[in-house]
Amino acid sequence: xxxxxxxxxxxxxxxxxxxxxxxxxxxxxxxxxxxxxxxxxxxxxxxxxxxxxxxxxxxxxxxxxxxxxxxxxxxxxxxxxxxxxxxxxxxxxxxxxxxxxxxxxxxxxxxxxxxxxxxxxxxxxxxxxxxxxxxxxxxxxxxxxxxxxxxxxxxxxxxxxxxxxxxxxx
Amino acid sequence: xxxxxxxxxxxxxxxxxxxxxxxxxxxxxxxxxxxxxxxxxxxxxxxxxxxxxxxxxxxxxxxxxxxxxxxxxxxxxxxxxxxxxxxxxxxxxxxxxxxxxxxxxxxxxxxxxxxxxxxxxxxxxxxxxxxxxxxxxxxxxxxxxxxxxxxxxxxxxxxxxxxxxxxxxxxxxxxxxxxxxxxxxxxxxxxxxxxxxxxxxxxxxxxxxxxxxxxxxxxxxxxxxxxxxxxxxxxxxxxxxxxxxxxxxxxxxxxxxxxxxxxxxxxxxxxxxxxxxxxxxxxxxxxxxxxxxxxxxxxxxxxxxxxxxxxxxxxxxxxxxxxxxx
Numbered sequence: 152x153x154x155x156x157x158x159x160x161x162x163x164x165x166x167x168x169x170x171x172x173x174x175x176x177x178x179x180x181x182x183x184x185x186x187x188x189x190x191x192x193x194x195x196x197x198x199x200x201x202x203x204x205x206x207x208x209x210x211x212x213x214x215x216x217x218x219x220x221x222x223x224x225x226x227x228x229x230x231x232x233x234x235x236x237x238x239x240x241x242x243x244x245x246x247x248x249x250x251x252x253x254x255x256x257x258x259x260x261x262x263x264x265x266x267x268x269x270x271x272x273x274x275x276x277x278x279x280x281x282x283x284x285x286x287x288x289x290x291x292x293x294x295x296x297x298x299x300x301x302x303x304x305x306x307x308x309x310x311x312x313x314x315x316x317x318x319x320x321x
Numbered sequence: 322x323x324x325x326x327x328x329x330x331x332x333x334x335x336x337x338x339x340x341x342x343x344x345x346x347x348x349x350x351x352x353x354x355x356x357x358x359x360x361x362x363x364x365x366x367x368x369x370x371x372x373x374x375x376x377x378x379x380x381x382x383x384x385x386x387x388x389x390x391x392x393x394x395x396x397x398x399x400x401x402x403x404x405x406x407x408x409x410x411x412x413x414x415x416x417x418x419x420x421x422x423x424x425x426x427x428x429x430x431x432x433x434x435x436x437x438x439x440x441x442x443x444x445x446x447x448x449x450x451x452x453x454x455x456x457x458x459x460x461x462x463x464x465x466x467x468x469x470x471x472x473x474x475x476x477x478x479x480x481x482x483x484x485x486x487x488x489x490x491x492x493x494x495x496x497x498x499x500x501x502x503x504x505x506x507x508x509x510x511x512x513x514x515x516x517x518x519x520x521x522x523x524x525x526x527x528x529x530x531x532x533x534x535x536x537x538x539x540x541x542x543x544x545x546x547x548x549x550x551x552x553x554x555x556x557x558x559x560x561x562x563x564x565x566x567x568x569x570x571x572x573x574x575x576x577x578x579x580x581x582x583x584x585x586x587x588x589x590x591x592x593x594x595x596x597x598x599x600x601x602x603x604x605x606x607x608x609x610x611x612x613x614x615x616x617x618x619x620x621x622x623x624x625x626x627x628x629x630x631x632x633x634x635x636x637x638x639x640x641x642x643x644x645x646x647x
Contacts, residue, residue, distance in 0.1 A: 211376030219383050234391035245380045
């Protein structure tokens with residue numbers, strides 16, 4: 152079978168301290184910010200961190216485990232059952248890494264589009280999982296969903312630019 | 322499908338399909354070292370498949386572990402852990418199917434066994450039914466015989482003449498003559514020309530006497546005859562047999578008033594039958610040249626005789642009657 156044209160992509164790394172410190176800060180801010188800024192309740196900093204590092208590392212295994220850990224930590228900090236956020240963020244990490252290989256995400260628009268899709272996927276999957284497991288009512292609020300997607304996408308643009316400063320070529 | 326090859330800080334995405342030989346040469350981000358050489362025993366295809374889809378299996382394992390974690394926390398009705406609810410939901414359809422299959426199989430076996438048992442019971446019941454039917458028939462015959470004998474005895478007691486009861490034991494083989502054989506003969510001091518009757522009426526007369534039996538000529542025989550008269554008008558005539566189960570009453574003038582249904586009785590003029598015994602009923606009347614043609618149906622069912630009474634002559638003493646009727 153003839154090989155298609157090769158597309159060079161960059162693989163980056165971050166120091167493990169940077170990685171886990173970022174994750175920790177995301178969790179802390181996610182629990183602290185809504186106290187002083189109610190609108191921040193719509194943000195999902197751990198989700199954005201999972202997306203960023205999964206895309207950067209381009210490793211589905213890493214993305215799965217990283218999303219799982221952050222999700223479980225988020226579950227532990229919330230009132231819900233352990234595993235719900237873990238399952239959803241594991242899927243986000245997996246698909247984020249998969250998308251980073253399939254598509255060119257070095258550009259701004261690519262990142263933005265992927266972030267929006269993954270945020271939407273995260274929220275829809277979370278609602279479905281809660282409905283199936285915890286039997287919570289399944290309500291569809293398109294306006295709220297659109298707000299969450301837009302806000303998190305906008306935040307991702309800023310956050311990703313900030314985190315890009317700490318990455319280095321692998 | 323894409324694979325990776327790293328060179329320095331760059332990775333190259335290739336669109337070529339991975340073949341079996343190139344699996345070993347893949348340097349994926351998931352493993353910075355070359356793939357370990359396969360052991361000769363491990364299936365090459367399975368190992369290559371697992372390695373090729375390692376991220377997916379990792380994801381599946383992580384998801385499964387978290388689902389188990391959730392199932393241990395979440396409970397349903399009656400505080401049952403979700404894991405138990407899921408396990409029951411997963412296995413219950415198969416258990417129900419197997420149970421249904423077992424029930425169907427057991428039902429079929431029971432049906433077969435029931436059919437076999439039913440057949441055996443059926444045979445036994447048929448045999449019992451046949452035996453019961455035979456017994457009922459015997460009892461019915463005995464009852465009928467009992468009734469006939471009772472009637473005969475009652476008639477015998479009321480009759481103004483002496484009679485001896487006898488049982489019909491045989492009949493004439495051909496259709497040309499109508500005779501029956503009774504079980505008393507010379508041993509009962511019977512003689513020829515003794516009237517044989519039943520409670521229904523006259524049946525015939527004795528024409529031959531044997532040591533222990535006697536032959537009776539029935540009224541329906543063409544050679545038989547008896548003095549008869551219409552009970553209504555007392556018109557005298559002679560009853561003769563036609564040989565076809567019926568009789569005719571001769572010598573009644575065309576002017577006589579006769580109609581179907583009229584009773585014909587013995588006139589007593591033949592010195593054989595006592596007077597007044599029913600002979601039969603008129604069934605058809607037509608005018609002849611001089612005399613009427615009168616068809617009479619016998620009062621006695623001559624083809625179904627079983628017990629009869631033999632009228633003893635008037636000269637018979639009670640001692641002779643007792644001798645003849647032990």
